Amino acid sequence: MEKLHVFNTLSRKKEEFIPLKEGFVGMYVCGPTVYGDAHLGHAKSYVSFDVIVRYFRYLGYKVRYVQNITDVGHLTDDADSGEDKLQKQSRLERKDPMEIAEHYTYTYFRDMDALHVLRPDISPRATGHIPEQIAMIEELIKKGHAYEVNGNVYFDVNSDSDYGKLSGRKLDEAESGTRVNTAGDKRNAADFALWKRADESHLMQWPSPWGPGYPGWHIECSAMSNKYLGKTFDIHGGGLENQFPHHECEIAQSECVHDTEFVKYWLHNNMVTLNGQKMGKSLGNAISLQQFFTGDHPLLTRSWKPQVIRFFLLQSHYRSTTDFSETALEAAETGLKNLMSILESIAQAGTPTAAAPFNLEGFKKTLESRMNDDFNTAMALAVLFENLKPLRAGILKGDIPENIAEVQSFVFRFVDEVLGLSVSGQAANADNDAAEKLDHALKLIIELRANARSSKDWSTADLIRDTLAQAGIRIEDGPNGSTYKLD
């Protein structure tokens, strides 16, 4: 595709992306509820939107990327009877809810950093925007879209004729057969809470015009997106499971307050599954990112590097489910290693020979057309392999294209800036000083082994190679001497 197209959940079609303001993209993505460690499902979502943001920037857009931190308001159970998740966790850990929020906000960013997920430009906390949420609720009441009962405030879904436009749900359909049976003091079972009354035992509470309480889940995103992105903005993203009710409710609140379209393009990423079942915290089958990084989980036989997780996720489309298995991770790991090895060869290409130029324009165009097609990273990776493999083969033969410098700079820019895969990952992570010392030592060992080889002392040569291999250092013999690689 020549121009960027995105799949818009509102229309259920791919649409050309046209920004509200030329050159700028305002984007809001639902962030985590910080009461536990982030797992592979979070990684899929945030890696997906990370690539989307990166690609917009690559295209030259100035992006304002807002991703909230939900540190209050999610209930463990039904919207009326459940306990606040943070409050529950704080009871379990015997900590203040804010300690819980702070801790898991920290681990969230720690894990996302490891995955090379760029930090959002703004990470607003729900608890930091209580006045904004209250103001919005007051406006909804004033306009007749909300009502107060006993210190609770509910949104009146019947007051909004558009309600259901995102999820394709009609109000009367939802009434029979659902498990929503707690009408409580609501006028309509489908009405949702904007503000909840808190009793004295509730740890997180704020004063409000309706008495002490705390905000409902959906209102934070409406209030904060409005504050930082305006009444209408370009893109709202999140996990597919938030389409209803969360995003539907956001639309209702925002559009009823502002009387204008809330979001132009709704993007939803699909789930990570484990044995065909959705991976989720509350389902108890989630493997946290830390557990992947350390290998400390009954379903894991070993640890997995963040980079491998990222590459694994990039190999499938963000709107497809990603089925997790260690076999699949292993395949991704080898694939990534091979890609990196190809890139290394390209990086080390010497001065150009008389070889014909590499078709950089065509390569770039193909790559961009795949990304323009709703951010098809799986395709982009295929294009990378398809084009770079022959290039490497040529380089190894000594055919170095005259435009190698441009090729190198483009390839590295794309892989690093757009895909977020760091080419010199290992080298960059290593301690430079120690690496230098190791390099000296290995050069000596390789020289001694070369002497052994020239006197056909194969047993010594093999002993050196095998022992180093066990330590994760691979010796490879080539026509111009031996080299080593760190696993």
Added chain:
RNA sequence: GGCGACAUGGCCGAGUGGCUAGGCAGAGGUCUGCAAAACCUCGUACGGCGGUUCGAGUCCGCCUGUCGCCUCCA
């Protein structure tokens, strides 16, 4: 029950109606003291049954199966 997805070769996973996706694994070969790496060659897959079409994995219908949402959830 309502709404919505998906079913692709050993595995993962793209796919705009007609030309090889790609990755991993596997087989054979070249190179090599051996190995590794690299390079070359090799797979005609699209749940089932109909239909539209000159032509369908790709469109339509039905069936079967799996999954998601309808309750917190990336």
